[in-house]
Amino acid sequence: MSDSPSESTSRAVSQGVELVLSPRCLLPVAPVNEVLEGFSVALTNGRIVAVGPHAEVAANHPRADRIVLDRHLLMPGLVNAHGHLAMALLRGLGESQSLETWLAETIWPLEARWMDAGFVADGTRLAVAEMVASGTTTASDMYYFPETAALVCREAGFRFQAAFPLIGNPNAYSSGFDDCLTKGLALLDRFRDDDLVTTCFGPHAPYTVEDAQLAKVAMLADEVDADVHIHLHETQAEVDDARRTHGGTWIKVLETLGLLTEKLQAVHMTVLTDAEIELVAERGVRVIHCPHSNMKLGSGVCPVTKLLDAGVAVGLGTDGAASNNGLDLFAEARLASLLAKSTAADPTRLPAPDMVEMATLGGARALGLSDRIGSIEVGKCADLVAVDLDHPSMQPLHDPHAQLVHAGAGGRVTHTFVNGRCVYDNGAWPTLDIDETLSRAASWRARLA
Numbered sequence: 367m368s369d370s371p372s373e374s375t376s377r378a379v380s381q382g383v384e385l386v387l388s389p390r391c392l393l394p395v396a397p398v399n400e401v402l403e404g405f406s407v408a409l410t411n412g413r414i415v416a417v418g419p420h421a422e423v424a425a426n427h428p429r430a431d432r433i434v435l436d437r438h439l440l441m442p443g444l445v446n447a448h449g450h451l452a453m454a455l456l457r458g459l460g461e462s463q464s465l466e467t468w469l470a471e472t473i474w475p476l477e478a479r480w481m482d483a484g485f486v487a488d489g490t491r492l493a494v495a496e497m498v499a500s501g502t503t504t505a506s507d508m509y510y511f512p513e514t515a516a517l518v519c520r521e522a523g524f525r526f527q528a529a530f531p532l533i534g535n536p537n538a539y540s541s542g543f544d545d546c547l548t549k550g551l552a553l554l555d556r557f558r559d560d561d562l563v564t565t566c567f568g569p570h571a572p573y574t575v576e577d578a579q580l581a582k583v584a585m586l587a588d589e590v591d592a593d594v595h596i597h598l599h600e601t602q603a604e605v606d607d608a609r610r611t612h613g614g615t616w617i618k619v620l621e622t623l624g625l626l627t628e629k630l631q632a633v634h635m636t637v638l639t640d641a642e643i644e645l646v647a648e649r650g651v652r653v654i655h656c657p658h659s660n661m662k663l664g665s666g667v668c669p670v671t672k673l674l675d676a677g678v679a680v681g682l683g684t685d686g687a688a689s690n691n692g693l694d695l696f697a698e699a700r701l702a703s704l705l706a707k708s709t710a711a712d713p714t715r716l717p718a719p720d721m722v723e724m725a726t727l728g729g730a731r732a733l734g735l736s737d738r739i740g741s742i743e744v745g746k747c748a749d750l751v752a753v754d755l756d757h758p759s760m761q762p763l764h765d766p767h768a769q770l771v772h773a774g775a776g777g778r779v780t781h782t783f784v785n786g787r788c789v790y791d792n793g794a795w796p797t798l799d800i801d802e803t804l805s806r807a808a809s810w811r812a813r814l815a
Contacts, residue, residue, distance in 0.1 A: 384430035385409045385786060388420050389440035389752060393766065395726050396741035399719050401766045407440065409748040412561075412785035417742060435781070437756040439766060441722075442741050443503025443525075443749035443782065444695040445729025447654040448595075448633045448683025451507045451515060452481075452489030454496065455810045456688035465601060465663040473688065476814060477510075481538050486511040488806040490518045493693055495803055498524065498790040500694040500776035503749040503783070506631075506654075506683070506733055508568040508595060510539035513553050516563045523787045523797045525749060527733050528553060529568030529595035529631075532575055532583065543579050547586075554592060561785065564735070566593035566631070572616040573604060577623060584624035593629045593734055600634040601665045617642050626651060631732060633683065635673075636666030643669065647676035652732040655724075657702045658692075659685030671706055671715050681732030682725050696776035699725045703771055718767035748786035754778045 385408070392405040394417065406423035408416035408430060416423050424432065453473075460472030486509065497505060504525040507515055512528040519526035530550035532543060540546045550567065557563040567583050569575040575583075587594050598616060599605055608616045617638075620626045628650030635653050638646070646653070655668045673680050682702060684693045699721040706715040716724075730740030739749050753770065754760065757778050760769050769775065782790035789797050 384415075384427050386423055386427055386430045386432045387435060387440060387750065387752075388423075388432060389435040389438045390755060391439050391766070392417070392742065393439055393441040393722070393770075394742035395442050395723055396743060399723055399767075401439070407742060407748070407750070409786045412748050412787065414742060414744055414746050414748050417744060435752050437754060438752040438780065439755055439770075440742070440750055440752050441770070442726040442739065443751050443784065444501045444725045445681060445733065445735075445740060446497060446502045446505040446684055446693065446695050447631070447681035447729040447732045448506055448508070448656055448685060449493070449693065450509045450686035450688070451493035451505060452486040452509050452511075453686035453688040454493040454693070455485065455489040455807060455814070456686070457691045459688060459814070463663075465665055466603070468663065468689070478537070480810075480814065481510055483511045483514045485810070486514045487518050488803075488810060490515045491522070491798060491803045492807045493687065494519060494522050494524045495795055495798055495800060496687075496693045497695075498522075498782045498784075498795070499779060500696060501751040501753070501779040501782060502693070502695050503751065503789075504729070504733070504735070504739060506595060508570070510537065512550070512565075512568075513556070516553070516557060516565075520560070520562050521797070523784050523789045524562070525739065525747075525784055526563050527595075527735075528557070528563060528565045530554070530565060532567060532569040532579070534575060534579070543575065547582075551586070551590075554590060564733075566595050568595050571597040571600070571604075572619060573607060577619070580620070580625060581623045584627075587629055588624075593631055594625060595631040595633065596625075597634055598632040599637045600660075602637050605637045615642065617645065621645070621649070628652075631734075634660060634665065635668050636660055638669055638672075640672070643672050643676050643678070646673070647678050652679045652681070652734075654681050654683045654729075654732050655702060656683045656685040656698075657705050658698055659689040661701070661705070662691075663689055667705060667709055670702065671710065674720075679728065679731040680724060681729035683729075694776035695725050696770065696774070699771050718765065718771040721771045722767050748783055750781075750783040751779055752781040754780050 388406040392402045406420045460468045506527040508529040512530045532546045534543045554565045626649045630651045633654045703716045703721045727740035730736040
């Protein structure tokens, strides 16, 4: 019996030994989004094989290693449904600029000068270290050198969606759209059956990819049964430009091109009419809400409540640390809740239980992974997070959902598991060389300055 999982967890993963986690309370999110007292979870080979009362699970798994987390709440790992992980190295650059200025005068010039596979590897490791320490177990990433990021995440035991970039402009990664597409399709084949890495098409935005190219993406995505992840309706200016150049909004353009389907993961969506919300719901489009980045860049506010009321699957994303500046999805959930309440002048909007679901199962749905992750249910992957309830900020525990969303729970995470493997343990990163990760980040600060 142990309060620290490192040894027993690594042994369970490497030898197929069963592992039982016995927290003070369990929040499965599904099939019920309620806190259960005195429940344990049994894992085998990275999968959840039993959920039930402590005594029952212990009796049914007598040979299992057992970890007692008697001051903790155990919940599903959080899902960061949109980001640019390597841009963690650009955190704090170009502050207080508009989106257009930030991209054109800060980000793109820096990327043109410095971005390569080494930059992506170092930035991705830094982002993963930050995310697992605050409870995130899965992230979607749209950035250059996606194969490098995928290998870094797999080595770190982190679940990863690579939205391989498709953009027309030549860059350090590719000579243009066709080169991006060739490399992306190879990436899709390479990781098709990977346990941790999934891939999808990642056209940057409808204003940076030509219509004919987007139509090709729609055709290929259907042929290979892959999703499409795209920045869409991020700002009013973007939508106004579409009306001038195409005679309608980008949503109408994507519908014409065959992209407005259940395979689409639409990021931002701050400018939507009621008719467009109905259309998005009818087509099964999934939406990813990035409130912190949108607010920081003055991009607008996604009408999350209307989307949810229409039946749209909505997940949360941090966007990149260069425009956030953090990757704490608990903090993102809090901001999303407060933003909805404030803009509607209605404190009943997006209550804490709904935000916990959006940060976990909602994100899994947005990425098409809800059959694997997002809740603590038998058969799903053991992506789990333990939050210390004995910290003063978590007490008294009148409403656990509210504490998770509104009381800084990202800083109270003590253990993070992905596929049953401990990737964060009380300030230690068993799968990452944290000293080397931080040293590399510091070296980039000097170069980027």
